[in-house]
Amino acid sequence: xxxxxxxxxxxxxxxxxxxxxxxxxxxxxxxxxxxxxxxxxxxxxxxxxxxxxxxxxxxxxxxxxxxxxxxxxxxxxxxxxxxxxxxxxxxxxxxxxxxxxxxxxxxxxxxxxxxxxxxxxxxxxxxxxxxxxxxxxxxxxxxxxxxxxxxxxxxxxxxxxxxxxxxxxxxxxxxxxxxxxxxxxxxxxxxxxxxxxxxxxxxxxxxxxxxxxxxxxxxxxxxxxxxxxxxxxxxxxxxxxxxxxxxxxxxxxxxxxxxxxxxxxxxxxxxxxxxxxxxxxxxxxxxxxxxxxxxxxxxxxxxxxxxxxxxxxxxxxxxxxxxxxxxxxxxxxxxxxxxxxxxxxxxxxx
Amino acid sequence: xxxxxxxxxxxxxxxxxxxxxxxxxxxxxxxxxxxxxxxxxxxxxxxxxxxxxxxxxxxxxxxxxxxxxxxxxxxxxxxxxxxxxxxxxxxxxxxxxxxxxxxxxxxxxxxxxxxxxxxxxxxxxxxxxxxxxxxxxxxxxxxxxxxxxxxxxxxxxxxxxxxxxxx
Numbered sequence: 001x002x003x004x005x006x007x008x009x010x011x012x013x014x015x016x017x018x019x020x021x022x023x024x025x026x027x028x029x030x031x032x033x034x035x036x037x038x039x040x041x042x043x044x045x046x047x048x049x050x051x052x053x054x055x056x057x058x059x060x061x062x063x064x065x066x067x068x069x070x071x072x073x074x075x076x077x078x079x080x081x082x083x084x085x086x087x088x089x090x091x092x093x094x095x096x097x098x099x100x101x102x103x104x105x106x107x108x109x110x111x112x113x114x115x116x117x118x119x120x121x122x123x124x125x126x127x128x129x130x131x132x133x134x135x136x137x138x139x140x141x142x143x144x145x146x147x148x149x150x151x152x153x154x155x156x157x158x159x160x161x162x163x164x165x166x167x168x169x170x171x172x173x174x175x176x177x178x179x180x181x182x183x184x185x186x187x188x189x190x191x192x193x194x195x196x197x198x199x200x201x202x203x204x205x206x207x208x209x210x211x212x213x214x215x216x217x218x219x220x221x222x223x224x225x226x227x228x229x230x231x232x233x234x235x236x237x238x239x240x241x242x243x244x245x246x247x248x249x250x251x252x253x254x255x256x257x258x259x260x261x262x263x264x265x266x267x268x269x270x271x272x273x274x275x276x277x278x279x280x281x282x283x284x285x286x287x288x289x290x291x292x293x294x295x296x297x298x299x300x301x302x303x304x305x306x307x308x309x310x311x312x313x314x315x316x317x318x319x320x321x322x323x324x325x326x327x328x329x330x331x332x333x334x335x336x337x338x339x340x341x342x343x344x345x346x347x348x349x350x
Numbered sequence: 351x352x353x354x355x356x357x358x359x360x361x362x363x364x365x366x367x368x369x370x371x372x373x374x375x376x377x378x379x380x381x382x383x384x385x386x387x388x389x390x391x392x393x394x395x396x397x398x399x400x401x402x403x404x405x406x407x408x409x410x411x412x413x414x415x416x417x418x419x420x421x422x423x424x425x426x427x428x429x430x431x432x433x434x435x436x437x438x439x440x441x442x443x444x445x446x447x448x449x450x451x452x453x454x455x456x457x458x459x460x461x462x463x464x465x466x467x468x469x470x471x472x473x474x475x476x477x478x479x480x481x482x483x484x485x486x487x488x489x490x491x492x493x494x495x496x497x498x499x500x501x502x503x504x505x506x507x508x509x510x511x512x513x514x515x516x517x
Contacts (some may be wrong), residue, residue: 087381130400131400131479131480132400132401132404132479132480134406135401135404135405135408136400138404138408139403139404139405139407139411140407141393142407142408142415143407143411145411145415146381146384146411146415149418150381150416153418166424168415168418171415172412172415172416175412179408202500276411332515342382
């Protein structure tokens with residue numbers, strides 16, 4: 001019996017319930033990952049620098065994220081007198097919202113089947129299967145810049161402004177390279193839908209090698225590398241954290257922020273990290289495909305990616321600004337263009 | 351339901367574009383422009399054109415970001431307030447009205463279907479929206495597409511000349 005896909009027209013009530021459940025679960029899980037990513041980051045970097053990291057709050061410091069959240073929540077919320085207050089309040093929201101919205105097009109498991117009234121229904125484990133999924137994510141990434149720039153402008157402080165401008169230049173440069181590197185993947189998969197991309201990666205590699213899946217990391221290693229470096233720059237992680245460089249800019253665009261607003265910036269950085277890891281998993285590492293249950297495979301790959309991000313932060317020093325621009329425009333952009341051309345020729349020949 | 355959503359979005363779009371002209375601070379103007387473009391993206395989604403919506407946000411979000419950067423770099427932040435200029439606004443208004451009439455003519459003429467036949471919801475469902483755009487752009491509308499790229503080339507050269515005046 002082939003299952004019927006749950007839609008608004010065949011079972012409106014069930015569909016609404018399933019949709020709400022998916023949204024709540026995705027949101028809560030992302031928030032949890034964001035909270036505990038901070039704990040993991042402090043622990044892992046602590047170990048890498050032969051320290052212990054947080055140990056005092058709860059067993060092994062596990063309650064540390066909650067303590068941090070409470071501390072920031074009860075701090076005084078300061079808005080500088082000379083700041084542009086509306087933009088100042090809007091900025092943290094504008095940076096956090098796109099990061100969470102982008103989660104909704106990511107498929108996190110195979111279809112979930114259940115029987116109701118004698119009919120077998122299938123619920124896709126994805127909030128919205130847009131047929132332009134990846135473009136939607138790129139669009140949201142583009143909107144994320146506004147939060148940072150607005151924060152920089154609205155604070156009316158030199159450090160914040162410098163941080164804001166740096167981040168714009170950086171994001172515009174690296175968005176190009178990251179966006180272009182994904183195009184090669186589309187050319188292979190011939191679809192823009194995230195679900196379609198995962199399904200295309202489930203076959204054996206190049207249709208002949210049985211023991212390896214057709215993950216695009218094997219076919220497109222260069223695109224994968226470009227995407228990872230580009231997205232690292234887009235989420236302002238070390239070694240690309242020039243917008244908030246503590247040593248020279250005193251935290252850059254979030255210098256003037258305090259209390260919950262500062263916490264929102266902090267959360268946005270980790271939420272972006274989760275989103276980027278999820279996108280990289282879906283595009284290059286076969287999404288939910290693997291030996292375990294769908295969502296388990298997916299989470300394992302996402303966590304591996306986040307570990308990689310943290311590892312990089314502990315390993316590399318910050319780039320200089322001219323090196324950053326050089327890398328973006330003179331190395332990554334030509335490489336991603338060349339990758340598209342080579343992929344096109346290969347598709348034409350084989 | 352859809353009509354209510356349309357009117358709400360249209361209202362926000364019109365109000366935002368009014369403030370693009372009205373705001374004294376160019377950065378506020380730019381932000382209103384972004385709001386307007388996001389509303390347009392919503393309208394595209396309602397017209398079953400999600401590709402256009404995504405491209406609208408991607409391209410224009412980046413473009414306006416550059417605009418904001420130029421405002422910060424070229425005008426000093428302290429003196430960014432525009433002076434009141436009525437003639438420019440009047441001229442722009444007349445031009446916009448003319449464009450509206452022109453666009454209405456084109457829409458009423460129904461010239462934009464191309465050789466693929468009528469584009470209905472069923473066709474979009476079966477072929478795919480992105481494929482339809484690609485096909486139309488590289489077959490029926492190839493010449494306008496190439497002309498647009500020449501326009502971009504001119505803009506690039508102009509920007510280079512403006513910024514490197516000494517050479």
